[in-house]
Amino acid sequence: MNNLATKLTRHPLREQLYAEIHARPFPLITGSVDVLHLALLTSQSEAAQQLEMLANLAETSQQPAPAKNANSFYANMPAYELRWEKHQEFCTITLITPGTTDLPFNRDLTGSLDAQWLDVIPGQLLVRLNLRFERSAQQPDSRQITKFFDDSQLYGSSIVDGKASMWSSFRLHHDDAARILVYDQGLSDYQAGRTLQRIIEIETYRILTLLALPYARSLIPKISDTGNALTRLIKKMQIQESQYELDEQELLENLSVHAAKVEDFRASTAHRFAATSAYNQIVLQRLSDLREQSWPGFSSWKKMLERRLVPAVNTCVSIEGQLQNLSEQAERANNLLRTRVDIKIEEQNQSLLQSLNRRSRLQLRLQQTVEGLSVVAISYYVVGLIKAIAEGANKSGLSADPAIVAAIAVLPVLGITSWLVRRIKHTINQDDND
Known part of the structure; x- marks a missing residue:
């Protein structure tokens, strides 16, 4: 079986297709964390610039650099986990930092990165989210939670069969970021990672939905x-x-x-x-x-x-x-x-066709009239010639009255001339048809 498999021609996309299902793994959450999530609308060139900046950042932190033309990059930096993903029209940058005993949303999560790095990253900022994922055995106090959102109207739900709860005001706060608070009361590390990723995607895609x-x-x-x-x-x-x-x-x-x-x-x-x-x-x-x-x-x-x-x-x-x-x-x-x-x-x-037909009929009648006049004119000159010949013959001693000869010649001349004209016309028409 192994020998047979090694001889088979492999599809050029085989390995890529196998790897696709593992291309965007969920993070593994082992405790409370603070998350900074950014979504930026980007062109292809801007996404490439982001990837180049990530490669420089990885080199500075002595981390493996992202592959060229990669669609995702994940790295465990000394103080945070960095997650970068490229989508069709936007890119996301997520920083996951171990939580502290501070109150939610009191930390400046950008301190995990060089401030200038975030200032110059290419793209148009669309989503900026501060998220606290709190592992706590106690039931969250909804009145206390409201204070974390500047007393804004709050929306909350129990999720994952009651093992966690999520809270948000769905608005930007004074730090120019949206806020989400998640209380974990029984999720496994893998469940926590999946839940965190889904909540982040809800915030990202709801804004993208409204973009139109x-x-x-x-x-x-x-x-x-x-x-x-x-x-x-x-x-x-x-x-x-x-x-x-x-x-x-x-x-x-x-x-x-x-x-x-x-x-x-x-x-x-x-x-x-x-x-x-x-x-x-x-x-x-x-x-x-x-x-x-x-x-x-x-x-x-x-x-x-x-x-x-x-x-x-x-x-x-x-x-x-x-x-x-x-x-x-x-x-x-x-x-x-x-x-x-x-x-x-x-x-x-x-x-126009009717007008042309009328003109054709008029031309035909005119042509017929001209033909008749032509026969008469030709016959007139022919009879005149015959009369002149008869006069000459009479002077030569022949007994012939020129007037009588001319009169007798009129009908034959008309007939012969008419026949000749029709014959010539027929020959011309036949040549045109050919």
């Missing part, structure tokens, strides 16, 4: 104006036939302008709306994984997020549907206008 909402709202008046303009254009297409040629060019130009606007709106929002739907599904899945139960006197995370995220997602879906309808409306108007133009062109062509 400002774009969607900004499009509402533009969509309304464009829709009204298309409606007016369609009504203008119902003008009287006498006004058709005067408005045709204007209709076509305006329709093209508004159709281009609609397609520009769709192109600029397609990725954002698709990402919103995907991020929302991740949030719902992570909430389901936590097996959340309500905490007496507090709204649960699920209820709060559904109350905020569902309308936002529905707004994006509605805007996307309106853009689709506008695109179809513009296409129908364009087809209607093209049909109208085609009919008008066909009518003009029909009128």
